[in-house]
Every structure is written in structure tokens, then in C-alpha cells.
Amino acid sequence: MGEPMDIGKKKSPSISDVAALAGVSISSVSRYLNNGEHLTSGKKQSIARAIQMLDYHPSILARGLANSRSNTIAFFAGRDLLYGVVDCIRGVEDAAIKAGAMVNVVLFDEQQNFDSISQTIKSTLSTNPLGIIINQPRYGAACDEILRDAPEDTPVVLVGGNRRPGQCQLFTHDDEGGYAITKYLLSLGHQVVHHVAVPENDEAQTRQSGWRKALEEEGIPVPPPYIASWDPKDAEKIGWELGQEDGVTAVFVGNDEIAMGVMRGLHSVGKRVPEDISIAGFDDNPIAGLSIPSLTTWRQDFELFGAGAVKLILNRVNGSAEVENDAPYNIGDNSAQLVVRESTAPPPSSHGSMK
Amino acid sequence: MGEPMDIGKKKSPSISDVAALAGVSISSVSRYLNNGEHLTSGKKQSIARAIQMLDYHPSILARGLANSRSNTIAFFAGRDLLYGVVDCIRGVEDAAIKAGAMVNVVLFDEQQNFDSISQTIKSTLSTNPLGIIINQPRYGAACDEILRDAPEDTPVVLVGGNRRPGQCQLFTHDDEGGYAITKYLLSLGHQVVHHVAVPENDEAQTRQSGWRKALEEEGIPVPPPYIASWDPKDAEKIGWELGQEDGVTAVFVGNDEIAMGVMRGLHSVGKRVPEDISIAGFDDNPIAGLSIPSLTTWRQDFELFGAGAVKLILNRVNGSAEVENDAPYNIGDNSAQLVVRESTAPPPSSHGSMK
DNA sequence: CTGAAAGCGCTTACAG
DNA sequence: CTGAAAGCGCTTACAG
Numbered sequence: 001m002g003e004p005m006d007i008g009k010k011k012s013p014s015i016s017d018v019a020a021l022a023g024v025s026i027s028s029v030s031r032y033l034n035n036g037e038h039l040t041s042g043k044k045q046s047i048a049r050a051i052q053m054l055d056y057h058p059s060i061l062a063r064g065l066a067n068s069r070s071n072t073i074a075f076f077a078g079r080d081l082l083y084g085v086v087d088c089i090r091g092v093e094d095a096a097i098k099a100g101a102m103v104n105v106v107l108f109d110e111q112q113n114f115d116s117i118s119q120t121i122k123s124t125l126s127t128n129p130l131g132i133i134i135n136q137p138r139y140g141a142a143c144d145e146i147l148r149d150a151p152e153d154t155p156v157v158l159v160g161g162n163r164r165p166g167q168c169q170l171f172t173h174d175d176e177g178g179y180a181i182t183k184y185l186l187s188l189g190h191q192v193v194h195h196v197a198v199p200e201n202d203e204a205q206t207r208q209s210g211w212r213k214a215l216e217e218e219g220i221p222v223p224p225p226y227i228a229s230w231d232p233k234d235a236e237k238i239g240w241e242l243g244q245e246d247g248v249t250a251v252f253v254g255n256d257e258i259a260m261g262v263m264r265g266l267h268s269v270g271k272r273v274p275e276d277i278s279i280a281g282f283d284d285n286p287i288a289g290l291s292i293p294s295l296t297t298w299r300q301d302f303e304l305f306g307a308g309a310v311k312l313i314l315n316r317v318n319g320s321a322e323v324e325n326d327a328p329y330n331i332g333d334n335s336a337q338l339v340v341r342e343s344t345a346p347p348p349s350s351h352g353s354m355k
Numbered sequence: 356m357g358e359p360m361d362i363g364k365k366k367s368p369s370i371s372d373v374a375a376l377a378g379v380s381i382s383s384v385s386r387y388l389n390n391g392e393h394l395t396s397g398k399k400q401s402i403a404r405a406i407q408m409l410d411y412h413p414s415i416l417a418r419g420l421a422n423s424r425s426n427t428i429a430f431f432a433g434r435d436l437l438y439g440v441v442d443c444i445r446g447v448e449d450a451a452i453k454a455g456a457m458v459n460v461v462l463f464d465e466q467q468n469f470d471s472i473s474q475t476i477k478s479t480l481s482t483n484p485l486g487i488i489i490n491q492p493r494y495g496a497a498c499d500e501i502l503r504d505a506p507e508d509t510p511v512v513l514v515g516g517n518r519r520p521g522q523c524q525l526f527t528h529d530d531e532g533g534y535a536i537t538k539y540l541l542s543l544g545h546q547v548v549h550h551v552a553v554p555e556n557d558e559a560q561t562r563q564s565g566w567r568k569a570l571e572e573e574g575i576p577v578p579p580p581y582i583a584s585w586d587p588k589d590a591e592k593i594g595w596e597l598g599q600e601d602g603v604t605a606v607f608v609g610n611d612e613i614a615m616g617v618m619r620g621l622h623s624v625g626k627r628v629p630e631d632i633s634i635a636g637f638d639d640n641p642i643a644g645l646s647i648p649s650l651t652t653w654r655q656d657f658e659l660f661g662a663g664a665v666k667l668i669l670n671r672v673n674g675s676a677e678v679e680n681d682a683p684y685n686i687g688d689n690s691a692q693l694v695v696r697e698s699t700a701p702p703p704s705s706h707g708s709m710k
Numbered sequence: 711c712t713g714a715a716a717g718c719g720c721t722t723a724c725a726g
Numbered sequence: 727c728t729g730a731a732a733g734c735g736c737t738t739a740c741a742g
Contacts, residue, residue: 025729057477061419062719093462105460107448122412260645290615380713417735
């Protein structure tokens with residue numbers, strides 16, 4: 001009974017197998033696994049050897065049950081997975097794996113009925129996650145639900161989205177980027193910079209607010225921004241309009257894909273980029289380097305972002321709350337920067353200024 | 356002792372709370388949860404009500420432990436997440452949620468040392484997943500390891516990648532697509548179609564083999580394909596070369612992003628697309644509609660693909676093996692199709708054929 | 711149809 | 727330092 005040489009190869013070894021092989025109690029193995037304290041080095045060694053020989057891996061399930069704290073980080077995001085989110089997930093996965101944790105990616109369909117979303121959230125939470133990351137919580141209801149259901153001692157980190165007072169929340173450099181890009185365009189000699197905004201709530205810290213600030217600083221009247229949708233066709237239409245408007249020589253577009261759509265619209269009315277009109281995007285989506293012309297844009301390191309969220313969770317779990325809940329937090333300051341490519345240039349010879 | 360009115364709001368209710376409230380045994384609640392058989396309708400109702408009132412959700416952890424089968428599907432993919440994989444994940448998530456299952460997305464870094472990957476795999480498997488999906492197993496070692504460690508009764512579905520005999524494996528329509536695109540280009544009047552291949556093993560059923568077949572069918576000598584890397588810069592260089600070669604009027608490129616790189620190279624030597632050279636891509640990446648000119652390409656429904664993988668797993672779990680392990684499987688035949696856009700046209704007036 | 715009991719694999723006080 | 731025991735929340739034979 002309990003011979004270590006079973007033939008049925010697939011039943012994976014449990015902690016009791018290890019204990020038996022090492023000749024110690026289950027408790028000791030557990031201690032070894034968790035911190036290694038209070039153990040004779042002799043026992044330590046034999047346990048280590050047993051684990052080694054058996055190729056033992058603790059059951060995440062059992063641990064989670066016993067601990068009421070599983071070794072998993074729940075990552076929630078909308079199913080549309082806009083650019084940036086994927087990189088963020090990658091950053092989360094990498095950081096989690098390094099810390100020996102798993103990631104549970106949960107995508108909720110923002111169109112879906114709330115009940116279904118709520119079910120998913122509750123099931124996920126029944127997993128006793130170590131911590132929770134919510135990416136770009138644009139869909140308020142789902143975010144609310146998660147926040148409501150999460151146990152009080154489970155750290156939650158929001159990434160992007162509207163500011164939610166009282167929550168630990170990471171922000172991208174949207175405002176800073178919008179400001180920098182606009183400044184750059186002005187420095188090229190443009191009299192004014194127009195803006196095509198991504199569909200988002202007009203909050204204080206956005207690409208749009210950065211653009212606005214840069215203009216106001218120079219005393220330039222702020223033209224009404226165009227509001228794009230996520231549909232590229234709309235972007236084309238906007239480009240088509242912009243191309244026919246007078247005095248437009250520089251446009252800062254809220255993201256790279258929309259910028260490409262705008263360029264198509266411009267092209268359709270015979271405007272050249274950057275000879276006639278300069279275009280700048282945002283994000284540094286890999287495609288920004290592939291368009292003709294390639295796009296000047298603002299790069300952000302979303303992987304670093306995801307990694308940062310994991311770090312915050314781990315810190316909290318370990319008791320050190322590096323960030324106050326009520327203070328938004330910008331991460332990785334050296335990871336964001338202007339990337340100048342082919343789509344921006346000085347304005348066409350500036351005769352005829354309307355001064 | 357056991358009053359249902361605890362104030363501490365966050366401790367979520369367990370099956371015993373439900374049993375107590377409903378006035379039945381835990382076993383009965385469990386039966387209700389699992390199939391609803393052998394229960395008086397009276398009991399059923401009171402259990403239902405109790406679940407309702409308590410907002411009870413079974414613990415995935417405990418279920419997984421007790422069942423040696425958790426309600427989770429493990430999805431493995433390389434961390435680079437090439438286009439298509441993200442859509443596939445989405446399809447997997449949707450289908451899983453509909454079936455009441457969770458998805459555990461695990462990204463392994465193909466550069467990483469094998470030990471680390473192996474650890475991650477074993478931890479994931481310790482979760483007793485319902486089934487396993489491995490996306491594009493390009494990194495053989497990781498795939499081998501998963502296959503080795505997976506319990507025999509856990510269904511594994513491979514998505515794409517090199518054919519692994521004996522495994523249940525889903526394939527995209529690469530061969531068919533390559534064939535169709537090449538045929539289309541020939542039908543436009545081009546004498547020959549060149550090919551820029553994505554970096555992949557040259558197996559039987561690829562975009563490249565489809566291209567080859569189409570050419571051979573017409574008795575056209577097959578020119579040596581260019582082999583691209585995943586680096587767009589290389590694609591530009593290839594475009595630059597192609598633009599200077601004689602007699603090149605049509606190029607089928609193995610994926611949309613690389614096609615955009617090729618177009619940049621062509622543009623840099625003054626070749627116009629499609630007036631001088633027709634370009635076709637592959638995948639119907641959203642960016643294919645945004646380039647100037649927009650790309651003719653071959654669309655595949657990767658979401659359907661992911662959903663198909665889930666369906667296969669669920670079928671197996673339920674005992675009905677719809678697909679034989681030793682037969683590769685193409686899914687969703689009506690989901691793949693040629694998409695004609697602006698980048699393809701008849702060849703420039705065909706005087707001077709080298710016949 | 712239904713309940714008491716054992717077990718899934720671990721952790722955590724509790725006694726040595 | 728170390729082990730026996732109870733418990734985490736569920737499921738599954740086993741007896742009614």
C-alpha cells in the first residue's frame with residue numbers, strides 16, 4: 001500500500017507522496033513549500049530530493065481552497081481588446097510568471113446582458129484570486145460589479161479608464177502625450193493643430209486635454225475637435241472633410257489606426273501627407289511604421305504597464321502599499337516618448353497667413 | 356450558530372449555507388447543481404430560492420478539487436500573439452463562457468529557458484483543466500511538454516502549427532487561401548505571381564503550397580519565393596528588391612503586415628500599387644483596409660476557430676468524439692474568403708511579354 | 711428521492 | 727523542530 005512505483009503514469013503526485021518518500025509528515029512538506037522555516041536541513045534536503053524525484057507540483061486548486069487565496073491574478077478586460085490591452089496582458093503574464101503566479105484572463109462582452117457578465121465575474125472571484133486587474137474599465141457596470149464583489153482584502157488595480165476616486169488606478173501618459181505631440185507640431189511652424197479625438201469620455205487627463213493645453217499655452221484659439229468612432233470608415237470621412245477645409249496643415253489624431261483612416265480620406269481628395277498636411281497618431285501601434293507615409297506618434301510601453309499592475313498587487317499582498325488608493329498613479333515615466341517618422345513636416349510655405 | 360444574517364458582508368456563501376437555508380442536505384444541493392436529477396420539485400424550488408437569495412456561486416476551486424476536473428479550459432500560446440491568436444482567444448472565451456467554463460490563458464515566452472516554461476505548464480495542469488488548447492505550437496518543446504504532462508483523459512486540441520500525427524488538430528485554410536489568391540491574380544492577366552513567404556516551416560498545407568499549386572496547374576514555372584522575417588524592415592527590403600526586378604507584376608505576400616512592408620519598399624523605388632505591381636496579403640488583419648492602397652487579402656475567421664476548438668473539447672468531455680485524433684480538421688468553411696480591395700489590378704499593358 | 715460520511719490536496723493552529 | 731487533526735467547499739459512492 002503506497003508503493004511509489006505505480007505504473008499508471010498519469011496520476012500526478014500529491015503532497016502525501018512527497019511526505020512518504022521523504023519520510024516526513026505532510027505538515028513538514030507544506031512548511032517546506034511555503035517558507036522553509038523550522039526545518040532541519042536534513043529534512044529539507046530529503047524533501048527537496050523527493051520533490052525532485054517525483055517531479056511534484058503543488059495543486060493550485062487545493063492550495064487556493066485551503067488558503068482562501070489562490071495563486072492567481074484575475075485580469076478583466078473588454079472583449080474588443082483595443083491596441084495596448086494585448087501588450088498589457090503580456091506584461092501581466094510575464095510579471096506574474098516570474099512571481100510564480102498564474103493569470104486568469106477574463107474578457108467580458110460589453111454588449112452582453114449584465115446578468116451574464118455578473119455570473120462570469122462571480123465565478124472568477126470564487127477562485128479567490130490573489131489580486132484583480134481591470135483594464136480600461138470603460139463599461140462602468142462591469143467594473144462596479146467587480147469592485148462590489150471583490151473581498152475587501154483582495155487588492156484591485158484599475159488600468160486606465162475614467163478616474164474612480166478611492167481606487168488604486170494606473171494611468172497612461174495620455175495628457176502628456178497629447179501635449180507633447182501638439183507642441184512638436186507647433187514647433188514645426190504650424191499655426192494651429194487640429195484634433196481628431198478617439199471616442200472616450202472627455203475627462204481631465206486625456207489626449208485631447210493635452211492637445212488643448214498646448215494650444216492654449218500659445219494663445220491659439222482651440223478649434224472644435226472631430227470625434228471619431230472605432231470604425232475606420234468614419235475616420236476616412238473625417239479625413240475627407242479635413243482635406244477640404246481651409247487652413248488645415250496639421251492634425252493630431254487620437255490613435256494610429258484612426259490616423260491611417262484619416263490619411264486615406266486625405267488621399268482621396270488629393271492631399272499629400274506630410275507635404276500638404278502633417279498627421280500624427282498615438283500609441284505607436286506596430287502598424288505606425290508600416291503605413292505610407294509612416295506615422296509620427298507617441299509611444300507607450302503597455303507591457304511595463306501590465307507589469308506595474310502586478311507589482312502593485314504583489315506589494316499589497318505583502319503588506320506594503322506603495323500607492324495610496326486615492327492617488328492616481330502614472331507609471332514608467334521613461335517608457336513614453338515621441339516617435340518622429342515621415343508623416344509630419346513643416347507646413348507648406350507659409351505665405352498667406354490669415355493674421 | 357449558523358445564523359444566516361452575519362454582518363461581515365464579504366464572506367461569500369457556500370453550499371452548506373444554501374443547504375441550511377433550503378432545509379436540505381448538502382448532497383441535495385450538489386445534485387441540484389450538477390444535473391437536477393432525483394429531486395422533488397418542492398426541494399428543487401426551495402434550493403433554487405436559497406441560491407437566489409444568497410446569490411450563491413459554487414467555488415470553482417472546490418469543484419475542481421473534488422472532481423479532479425475543473426471547469427476551466429487552458430489556452431496556451433506563444434507570447435508574441437501574432438495576429439489571429441487574439442481573435443482566437445476571443446472565440447475561445449466566448450464559447451467557454453457560454454458553456455459555463457472559464458479560460459486560463461497562458462503565454463509562454465518561446466525565448467525563455469525550458470525549465471521555466473515547464474514549471475508554468477505543470478502548474479497550469481495542476482488545475483485539472485477540462486481541456487487544453489494549444490495555439491500555433493511553433494515552439495515544439497513546449498508543445499511536447501504539454502502533451503507529455505496532460506492526463507490521458509484530458510482532451511487536447513492543437514490550433515494550427517505543424518501537423519502532429521495522432522493529435523486532434525485544427526487547421527486554417529492556408530493552402531486553400533494561397534491557391535485562391537494566386538488564381539485570382541492570374542485571372543487578372545498576370546503572367547506569373549511571385550510570393551513572399553512568412554517565416555514558417557515549409558509543410559504541405561501552407562499559403563506557399565497553395566500558391567505553388569496554382570502556378571503549377573497553369574504550367575507556369577514557379578519562381579523561388581522570398582522568405583520574410585517577422586521584422587517589417589526586412590519586408591521593406593524585399594519590396595525594394597522586387598521593385599527593381601524585371602517582369603514582376605503581381606506578388607502574393609504571406610500576411611498583411613508584411614505586405615504593407617513590401618508596399619513601402621516598392622514605394623521607395625517609385626513603383627505604384629496596383630498600377631505597376633499588384634500586391635495581395637493574407638489574414639484580413641483590420642489594417643488591411645487602412646493602408647494606401649487598401650489590401651486585397653484572404654480573410655479567415657479566427658474567432659470561429661477558437662470557438663471550434665472549445666466545441667471539440669466539450670464534445671470529447673461529453674464522450675462524443677466528433678473528430679478523429681489522426682485526422683486534421685478544417686473548420687468553418689464559409690468563414691474563409693477572398694477579399695478584393697484596391698491593391699490588385701490587371702498588369703500594366705502587357706506589351707513586351709518575354710515569350 | 712435523500713442524507714451521512716469519506717475524500718480531493720493542501721494549510722494552519724494545536725500540542726508536543 | 728515536528729506531527730496529528732481539523733477544515734477549505736465541493737462530489738460521490740453508500741446506505742437508507
